[in-house]
Amino acid sequence: MNATDAAETARLRKIATEGVRAMIALTGDDPDRAGLEDTPRRVIDALIDMTDRPGDPAALLARVFGEGTGSGQMITVGPIPFDSVCEHHLLPFTGRAWVAYIPAGQDVVGLSKLPRLVDHFARRLQVQERLTEQIADAIATHLSPVGVGVKVTSTHSCMAVRGVRKPGAQMTTTALRGVLLTEPAARAEFLDAAR
Ligand SMILES: Nc1nc2c(ncn2[C@@H]2O[C@H](COP(=O)(O)OP(=O)(O)OP(=O)(O)O)[C@@H](O)[C@H]2O)c(=O)[nH]1
Numbered sequence: 589m590n591a592t593d594a595a596e597t598a599r600l601r602k603i604a605t606e607g608v609r610a611m612i613a614l615t616g617d618d619p620d621r622a623g624l625e626d627t628p629r630r631v632i633d634a635l636i637d638m639t640d641r642p643g644d645p646a647a648l649l650a651r652v653f654g655e656g657t658g659s660g661q662m663i664t665v666g667p668i669p670f671d672s673v674c675e676h677h678l679l680p681f682t683g684r685a686w687v688a689y690i691p692a693g694q695d696v697v698g699l700s701k702l703p704r705l706v707d708h709f710a711r712r713l714q715v716q717e718r719l720t721e722q723i724a725d726a727i728a729t730h731l732s733p734v735g736v737g738v739k740v741t742s743t744h745s746c747m748a749v750r751g752v753r754k755p756g757a758q759m760t761t762t763a764l765r766g767v768l769l770t771e772p773a774a775r776a777e778f779l780d781a782a783r
């Protein structure tokens with residue numbers, strides 16, 4: 589972080605602290621009471637922590653292993669647990685993702701890179717449909733595979749603990765590319781693996 593960034597961060601943290609104090613006051617509580625004194629800092633740090641966007645898709649998917657490892661099979665990883673933040677309410681949504689691809693040639697990526705890719709797109713302000721598309725698009729762009737499948741199921745705390753209050757209701761989203769979109773058998777294989 590350079591000096592300009594540090595000054596801007598300090599400025600925004602000051603404003604955000606006032607904002608969180610105002611939100612506490614809106615709940616009818618006293619932001620100056622001992623138990624709440626340090627809460628604005630904790631809230632800001634928690635939000636930054638939950639949106640740290642680890643990794644970089646191009647770098648994550650850059651190292652491939654060849655020598656006959658791929659050869660046309662579907663590779664599926666899941667369920668991959670993830671935490672994200674609903675961009676409408678800044679409340680968490682948490683769930684599981686399945687990520688599959690069929691390499692175009694012999695090259696495959698390391699197993700761990702797919703969960704890392706999920707975290708990269710999950711740990712930011714999100715909606716689930718965009719999360720699902722971004723994971724699929726990153727694999728399509730960086731690996732140029734024959735097919736890609738991404739399925740995400742999650743529960744949104746904004747729908748569980750407030751508003752409509754339906755705890756346990758799950759949202760499922762699926763993004764398919766290439767043969768997983770066009771070939772019913774490939775699609776069925778993925779959806780069977782992602783249960
Ligand atoms: N499609 C989609 N909707 C989401 C997601 N996360 C939260 N939402 C919805 O975003 C919507 C925001 O609707 P608004 O009417 O603007 O906000 P609201 O008054 O808080 O809505 P309620 O939750 O119905 O009380 C709600 O219906 C949420 O359930 C998501 O990942 N995808």
Ligand SMILES: [Zn+2]
Pocket residue numbers: 674675676677678679744746747
């Ligand atoms: Zn929400």
